[in-house]
Amino acid sequence: MSVWALGLNHTTAPLDLRGRFAFALDQIAPTLHSLRSSFEGAGRGRHPQVEAAIISTCNRTEIYCAADHMALDHTVGWLAQSGGVSPALLRSHAYTLHDDEAARHAFRVASGLDSMVLGEAQILGQMKDAIRAAETAGALGSTLNQLFQRSFAVAKEVRTATEVGAHSISMAAASVRLAAQLFEDLQQTRVLFVGAGEMIDLAATHFAARQPKSIVIANRTLERGEKLASRFGGEAMRLAELPARLAEFDIVVSCTSSTLPLIGLGAVERALKQRKHRPMFMVDLAVPRDIEPEVKKLEDVYLYTVDDLAQVVQQGQASRQAAVAQAEVIIDAGVQSFMHWLDQRDSVPLIQQLNAQADDWRAAELARARKMLAKGEDIDTVLQALSRGLTQKMLHGAMAELHAGDAAAREQTAQTLSRLFLRKER
Template identity: 90%
Template sequence: MSVWALGLNHTTAPLDLRGRFAFALDQIAPTLHSLRSSFAGNSSHPQVEAAIISTCNRTEIYCASEHIALDHTFGWLAQSGGVAPALLRSHAYTLHDDEAARHAFRVASGLDSMVLGEAQILGQMKDAVRAAETAGALGSTLNQLFQRSFAVAKEVRTATEIGAHSISMAAAAVRLAGQLFEDLRKTRVLFVGAGEMIDLAATHFAAKEPKAIAIANRTLERGEKLASRFGGEAMRLADLPARLAEFDIVISCTASTLPIIGLGAVERALKARKHRPMFMVDLAVPRDIEPEVKALEDIYLYTVDDLAQVVQQGQANRQAAVAQAEVIIDAGVQSFMHWLGQRGTVPLIQQLNAQADEWRATEMARARKLLAKGESVDAVLEAMSRGLTQKMMHGAMAELHAGDAASREQTAQTLSRLFLRKER
């Protein structure tokens, strides 16, 4: 059995390219179905296990099958994103077997994140695994890979200080906003969306006690639920353009495939604000805010990639923890590869057990017939044991008399190890 991974992340691909391969959680099941169906016509890959991890910083596909099929996976992903395979290859990375396992373990442990040691990716990986399992795409090999990655991540966080002093995206946004506005308590903050990232960002900003908090969401009920936690108000997404001018800070992160805050809406808001500055953070992939907005005067727009400089601060203090984490990960990789290697013998073990059961059933049936005819129990047991022994030894004896001298010697050594072991 082989495992392979194909992906692109914040270090290998620009934001707009990553946006072409972003999948919302509710898109994972049909996307996995499409990927696995694409393998259906290939006799070498009749049953491919698959899982997709898609966050604002990465999209990664993990697969497992008897044979690695990276080229096919590349072609499918390029087609799904509507880009040339050559362009995807120039920004993607491919991994297989121990390299794929090590990468999964590093991602789960927060070592491959923009924010070193951040814990959010672990929850996102668990969501992705549940989605793959629900879609029927997760087999025993990938399930083992991910369960081991979660266990390694837990050990890394318990045994090291990898998460100490980490700066989340939300905390970085607060820090940048504080550089623009002298007193965040005098600002009005608008959050667009109501997902996990917005929840985290709202928690950080609420701690600064801004003058007002509002949640704009496509589903008003979900927006109201989040807004009530922070003493804020909820509004429909459709009302956003008309009310944009009211807010000094705008944080957006939705699953929309197209920008929901356009250049025209921001220009009108600036005019209504008499060009008082606006701080905007687009945490979405693909973008929620049109990139042209960044060129406007009095607009301070940051994307997830723009926050990289802020979140990297304090990295040096955690390098010792990284070294400790890598040792834990190496041990986890060795354990997984040992398990994966053993998986190759499973079909043979199953065949041996089936053959032994067949021999046992045959001899049991013969013994019952002899007993029914009145044969003594001792005689029946003797015949049954002899029959089983002959069946078990027949193949070995035949091999000892077949082939040339070298092959017979090799067979003899193997049989000695298997059958002449001394009990300890």
């Protein structure tokens, strides 16, 4: 049995490309049906029993498959076609993994080690939803079920035994942490995000987890702002509206590619006056700056730049690395356990055949014994015949092999038979 994975995420592919391969939860079942149907038509039925699962979030899309024969090229071709790109383009932004590498990746994703935010728990819930969808669609077999159930167990152990989830490495997380120091209850705050790129996406994800009163995305392209805002139940507005509405917001996080500041000192001063000098928390994640540096001098504004946040992020670096190292040890053990189970699965058909053959022999000898008893044969004679018949059937093939072939083959057979049948009881 082979296991393979194909994926692209925030480290390998730009947002627009990832968007081509995003599948909403209600699209998982029909998408899996399409994928599995494509396998049935490939290679003249060589892959009719492919197990499949799709994990799709804002930061990643990953396909996991299991079958007797690996079909990675076909998986790449199918996904490329579904996203309307060439297989070559997809491969340049994707990663392909198989067997232990695929298992390790799944375990790391579930444990939050492959996330934009180290140790974040959201991905685990998203994975569980995706696996339930695959199971409901009838696409999840015993192999992938084992893979993901073990990944969930490993993730639980990582979170219980390490402090991975307690040490975030992102500037977005640092922003939330600092904002929480200023505002007693973030649920009572109104948050404005300026821009709609990956950094704002991440920052919005962090702040949304704290359930603020409102979230607004201000972006030059309204459509892109609306798309991001819709994920958080927020509102979108044009950048041109920013000066007039700035006073509405307690928290402002900005990260655009503008070469000039978008938020000037005068605009902030007017906003503070409208707010009657209630404090504003502002984060400028852009390089060059989105917010004029003079804003930091205002008494009721708490402005943090990329450099300021970098210092916060660096705190606890040693603790984070120690936690990651502990998590990797747990994951290594999980991978080894899964691969051992997978290797054993290769023997299952043979074991089933041996059990079936033994049952046939047993049934035949029992039928013969019952006939002998019906004829009035002595019970000891019947038992002797039954045991003799079973042992002869069991040893017939081994004896035939022992007398077949050349000397070297007979010697190898003799050693195997000795190991199987002449083991000393300990």
